[in-house]
Amino acid sequence: MKKSWSILLSVLLGAAVVGLGTGYFLHLANQDRERLAYEAQQAKSAAEQALADRQKAVDEANQKLAQANQEVSKAQSTLLDLQRERELLAKARPLSMAGRSQSWPSVVSTGMGLSLRIPNGSRVSANDIYGLSISASGTSATASASSSEPWLSITPYDALMKQQFEARLASTTQAVFFVNGKLISGVSGNVIKANSTYPVAGACLSLITEGTSTQLVWIQDPPRAEGKPKKNSVLDSWLDVLATLDFKK
Numbered sequence: 001m002k003k004s005w006s007i008l009l010s011v012l013l014g015a016a017v018v019g020l021g022t023g024y025f026l027h028l029a030n031q032d033r034e035r036l037a038y039e040a041q042q043a044k045s046a047a048e049q050a051l052a053d054r055q056k057a058v059d060e061a062n063q064k065l066a067q068a069n070q071e072v073s074k075a076q077s078t079l080l081d082l083q084r085e086r087e088l089l090a091k092a093r094p095l096s097m098a099g100r101s102q103s104w105p106s107v108v109s110t111g112m113g114l115s116l117r118i119p120n121g122s123r124v125s126a127n128d129i130y131g132l133s134i135s136a137s138g139t140s141a142t143a144s145a146s147s148s149e150p151w152l153s154i155t156p157y158d159a160l161m162k163q164q165f166e167a168r169l170a171s172t173t174q175a176v177f178f179v180n181g182k183l184i185s186g187v188s189g190n191v192i193k194a195n196s197t198y199p200v201a202g203a204c205l206s207l208i209t210e211g212t213s214t215q216l217v218w219i220q221d222p223p224r225a226e227g228k229p230k231k232n233s234v235l236d237s238w239l240d241v242l243a244t245l246d247f248k249k
Contacts, residue, residue, distance in 0.1 A: 082211040088185050092178040095243035104244070107132070112154050112215060117244035119222045119236045122151075131155035136223035152241065153218040157206060165204040165218045168192055175203050179245045183208040184217070191220050202238055217242075 097117075104117035111129040118124075123137035133150035155161065166172065169189035177184045186205035193200055202220030206213040219238040 080211075085183060085208060085211040088176050088183055088208070089178065091174075092176045092183060092185075094178045095239065097243050098240055101240055101244050107134070109154065113248035114154070114215075115246045116241065118152070118241065121223050125150055134222075150218075151220045151222055152238075153216075154207075155216050157213040157216045162204060162206070162216055165216070169202060169204060175205065177205075177242065179243060180247060182245070182247050184242070184245075186217070203242075205242075 101117055101119075104119050106115060106117050107124055107127070108115040109127055109132040111127065112132050114132075118134050121137055122134050124133070125135040126133035132152075132154045134152035135150045166187060168191060169187060170192050172187040172189035175186055175188040184205050184207055186203055188201065188203035191200040191202040200221050202218070205217040205219070207215040207217065219242060221238050222236050222241060224235060
């Protein structure tokens with residue numbers, strides 16, 4: 001009986017030792033698995049970060065390339081504008097104020113950064129940051145200008161408005177002028193008007209600064225008194241008014 005207990009105790013002791021050894025090795029295995037899983041996760045995160053950094057570098061490079069292309073396009077456009085301005089300057093007709101124009105009332109437009117003189121029989125109908133408008137005054141307007149419609153309008157440049165003004169002219173020709181250091185370019189012709197007593201000339205012009213159109217000018221012959229013009233009389237024209245333009249330095 002004693003021998004049987006010894007054998008049983010030996011078996012139990014061996015089983016305990018085996019169990020403890022197996023548990024220890026399982027613990028080590030779990031630690032290795034957790035370490036490998038952590039290292040795998042770290043490697044995955046590092047790979048994802050490297051991919052994100054690479055994409056960020058690609059995006060930044062593309063952005064810089066786009067900015068560089070934009071600057072190049074802008075520079076090319078500026079060069080083309082300046083080249084066009086030089087070509088227009090070669091064609092420009094210098095205008096100077098006529099003697100009779102010096103007695104006209106002066107109008108200053110701070111919104112447009114300019115001043116000019118207008119003949120008698122005209123009034124300022126608008127003068128602000130949106131533009132300058134000159135209309136006929138009183139009831140002395142003839143077919144060359146009605147009291148409600150401006151015969152002179154200077155506004156910030158607008159391509160659509162330019163097309164609308166040009167559509168009001170017939171038999172147009174290119175018109176390029178140089179007035180007090182400013183290049184002025186566009187088209188001139190006859191204003192299309194119903195019930196016109198006399199032919200009315202006019203123009204749609206752009207004021208050009210450093211190769212860029214900055215302001216739009218619609219101008220036609222200023223109003224004159226009713227009746228047939230006297231023989232050999234000098235009639236004021238839109239060119240006389242245009243020649244009085246002066247610009248903010």
